Amino acid sequence: MSIRLLLLDDNTLFRKGLSALLSQQPDISVAGDVSTGREAEQMSARLEPDVLLMDLRLEGVSGLDIATQIKRRHTQIKVVMLTASRTEEYVRAALRMGIDGYVLKDASLEELLIAIRSVAKGKKYLSPDVSGHVVESFLHPEQTNGKSSQLDVLTHRERGILQLIAEGRTNRSAAEFLCVSPKTVEKHRASLMQKLGLRNATEMTLAAIEMGLIERPSSFSRFASMNTPLDLP
Numbered sequence: 001m002s003i004r005l006l007l008l009d010d011n012t013l014f015r016k017g018l019s020a021l022l023s024q025q026p027d028i029s030v031a032g033d034v035s036t037g038r039e040a041e042q043m044s045a046r047l048e049p050d051v052l053l054m055d056l057r058l059e060g061v062s063g064l065d066i067a068t069q070i071k072r073r074h075t076q077i078k079v080v081m082l083t084a085s086r087t088e089e090y091v092r093a094a095l096r097m098g099i100d101g102y103v104l105k106d107a108s109l110e111e112l113l114i115a116i117r118s119v120a121k122g123k124k125y126l127s128p129d130v131s132g133h134v135v136e137s138f139l140h141p142e143q144t145n146g147k148s149s150q151l152d153v154l155t156h157r158e159r160g161i162l163q164l165i166a167e168g169r170t171n172r173s174a175a176e177f178l179c180v181s182p183k184t185v186e187k188h189r190a191s192l193m194q195k196l197g198l199r200n201a202t203e204m205t206l207a208a209i210e211m212g213l214i215e216r217p218s219s220f221s222r223f224a225s226m227n228t229p230l231d232l233p
Helices: 012-023 037-047 063-073 088-096 109-120 128-139 145-152 156-166 171-178 182-196 201-210 220-225
Strands: 003-008 028-034 051-054 078-083 101-104
Touching: 003 012, 003 037, 003 109, 012 028, 028 037, 037 051, 037 063, 051 063, 051 109, 063 078, 063 088, 063 156, 078 109, 088 101, 101 109, 101 128, 156 171, 156 182, 156 201, 171 182, 182 201
Parallel strands: 003 028, 003 051, 051 078, 078 101
Antiparallel strands: none
């Protein structure tokens, strides 16, 4: 029986290439590939895939939030996160939210296929490169509780705004992306800064990197060491 797969990733070149590779497998049928969470929700309802393969980081939203919404509405869909993030708190959060698989983007095609086939059969799959860290965190939770609580304390909207601001958007630009007013963004921004004890946009960016919301730019370490505040109103 063929596994019906829906692919969600906002990198078009990567998504189309992966779709072509997976379509060559005799037991996998790529029912669709989309670039946004909204499209994934619509296609999940229409196509009823067996497995949703998706990135953890999507522009302005958390992949975990999208996955949770889809699994709540379509309990039969298995979700595999395909991500570059090895951040332990995200792996733990994914497991708590009932994600079925967690695979790193530098994994081999063979490993990805094992993950897809495993979750399609009702099993869980976790990349070997991250499973050891997760086991260690469960054995020694006192070493990770601080990091986990940072992500957990933020609401869905606050996480999205923190990600957008850290990606370089102004309050107005973030408001336009989220289809809300700039005042709403300002309110959520002030709230998340208070919750995390942040003082400026530079610290917001550092917090977003630490929590795995964005990747660390190659030039950021040098920039941050200069202690120059970002000009984000």
